Amino acid sequence: MKLVFEKSVPNRRGVRTSPSDVPTSINIKSELLRGSTPTLPELSELDVVRHFTQLCQRNFGVDTNFYPLGSCTMKYNPKVADRIASYPGFAHIHPLLPQLRLGGMLTQGALQVLYETDMLLREITGMAGYTMQPMAGAHGELTGMMIMAAYHRDKGNHKKTVLIPDSAHGTNPASAAIAGFKVKTIPSKDGVMDLDAVKESLNDDIAGVMLTCPNTLGLFNPHIRQLCDLIHSVDGLAYYDGANLNAIVGQARPGDFGFDIVHLNLHKTFATPHGGGGPGAGPVGVCQRLVDYLPVSIVIKRDDGTYALEYDRPKSIGYVAPFYGNFAVVLRAYVYMLMLGAKGLKRVAENAVLNANYIRHKLKDYYKIAYDRVCMHECVFSTTAKMAENGIRAVDIAKALIDRGFHPPTVYFPTIVRESMMIEPTETESMETLDAFIDAMIEIAELAQSDPEKLKAAPEKATVNRPDETKAAKELDIASL
């Protein structure tokens, strides 16, 4: 398909700007000007609408069909949340307004959204306070690790090492590193962080542990409480990566497991749209002894029932975002929580776990299952020895699924499982959808024996077929200038 720039026609206009109604026309001195107009496309509104409509038809979203991308929680995003985020009373508030004197009283509705979301998340996760500032999950991780660093600095601890399991998302070690920590990778045993290896690694240099529970294999660590206790025994802090909270939301709370810092991915558990790779939101919650380190500002409720921003936080790590985080994303999550309530959230986890186990059970005779035990919200398969003999890899299964109308699972992650396929169905999908997916997976498994070349040729029905990634990196073309 042509680029938007290639469709440009000289002198065509998409927007007519309003004529100037002021008498001045300022001539900024020429040394300060660019001298030419930026080479943006010249298109009519129809041209632009067609271009992007055609582009979106070359895309696949949750609304298109089943999207079991493991660890990403691609659940249905309720439309009402988008509608509410577009209410002018929310969409058109200037973020500096509450920083003006009397200005806080002009944004009471927005401050209430932030305050009540904080309260709901506290109750759901068992934490003592939240910041809404982090703008994505990884940003939450960095914020959380900055809080960990501030805690140790404040206590005069010279602790530099963070323990992270080998099954962790890459963001965990990356976030720990840019918060100034060294990372020690802990191997997994029976699919979860090895408690003995943690014990052996414990020393005065251990600042904390960072983990996902259930982890990226979809397994809940039954010794999670002991693990947190062990870390606390050397004055370390336990960090909970909330990427997989969907498995336990409404059923159990990371605060009760002993975690000190939690980040949540509102775009996963709380159903805000993923946007093709963001915007997300990654609020961070902490236990009571860490509340003082939360970023500036936080929303408080005054005795008279009004809401205000609190800036006087001397122990705070400071600002991690310009304002109050991705407000319109937080707002969508707030709407979702209000609509589900306690019972609804409990049902989310039940159905997410049931759907994952249904798939696990129905496919385990056709694919190699990484850990043959009950899973939580996702399950991890890999190709069988017989498939490997025929040269079939996880990528071939993924591409064959595309021809059958499904988004593939996450492939080649977690890296500790060879040729891995991580399937997370989420609670919003119906049994009929799961059955159709299972049938497709079984058909593909059979094709891997009867006609492996057909799988290697897939996908045939997509707009492109296995773009050359090596060429992309080698002949680097990342902008049309």
Added chain:
Amino acid sequence: MPFISNTDQQRHQMLEAIGMTMDGLFADIPQELMTNSLNLPKSMTEQQVRSHLAEMAGKNHIDLTCFLGGGFYDHFIPAAVYSIVSRSEFYTAYTPYQPELSQGTLQAIYEFQSSVCRLTDMEVSNASLYDGGTAIYEAMMMALRITRRNKIVIDDSVNPIYRVMMDSYTQNLKIELEQTTSIDGLANREAILDKLDDKTAAVILQNPNFFGCIDDFTDIAQAAHEKGALLIVSTYPISLGILKTPGQMGADIVTGEGQSLGLPMSFGGPYLGFMASRKKFVRQMPGRIVGRTTDRQDRRSFVLTLQPREQHIRRDKATSNICSNEALCALTALVYLSLMGKEGLKETAQLCADKASYAYQRITAIPGVEAHFRSKWFFNEFVVDLPCDAADVVAKLIEKGFAAGFPLRRYYNDMENSLLISVTEKRSKQQIGLLAEALESVL
């Protein structure tokens, strides 16, 4: 139950099929860690939640005439922008890991990267960062990696909202962050040259700067390069419809906040950080990058590229921890720029400058109100000195229906009477006149 498709009957059927009970599925969680019941408000229906939230939205006063800026602006947004980005094929997708199902998102990101390069006169760009502030932080980290040095010089005319973020982010890293004090609204050459040495990784500046003043950093770029340091410039994309570009000045890394490109103000987010640089630095760039290639049938295709820089491969050695970025906001900016086109963006930038200039004339004509800087050139924002505390005046003008600007004392101790006034193409001559009259009446 909302948003869950399976009926109770189907749940039973499924449990039966797998030979499990619901309790059995959660058996790995120790019983003492299970929650009996959460204390949450009673669930609402769609009708209830809409009326509840409409009431809360009503408590936000969006009827004030807005002269607040500070890096975040009330620009006009064509209706087609919202229509296009509301296509759920775009907004319910995720990071384009499977290129065959994501050519829409991937091509759009490639076009976004191209637009950012065309606007800033740079060679390469990434798929977006969280916001303008984290973009400066990432640019700083990139400069440290490129130069293997650890000192950063930043002028106080860079948005203070971003400078306080830099203070937080550098706390745990061994970075010398040195600040210079601007002179008469422009970057302090003397102090910057004085601090530039062979330990300096980068100088960070902003144009137009936080005070709205227009500068040209060509001289500073040269001085930085002579010392082996980089120049990082944070910019305001609308202004690039007319103003000299960071590329023309010799900048090495360019960042900015893209909110002005079709994104509503939304009380602070989601916004859009962007970053562009010279091509030779691309392997040190953070975040997703989309590249053009061909598929098995030699068709033009787009994929995520240079992934070995990223956290999912390099883990603690990655160029950044960023995973999700602001893809839908980048799409919004691209659609906005495509609709505005080269003439539309230029006209919008000129309108902003003209209206700000008119407002400047009207407001500085008020007895007792003075221009703060001698510097004559500003884009769509300017600083005036009032005869009394600017915060008091702004509070009085709120009662008259104006968000009159941003009192600068919050970030600049010696500017307690100074007010930063911002004007976009949305403000009319009449609104500007009413602001001037109201201001005069409360002084």
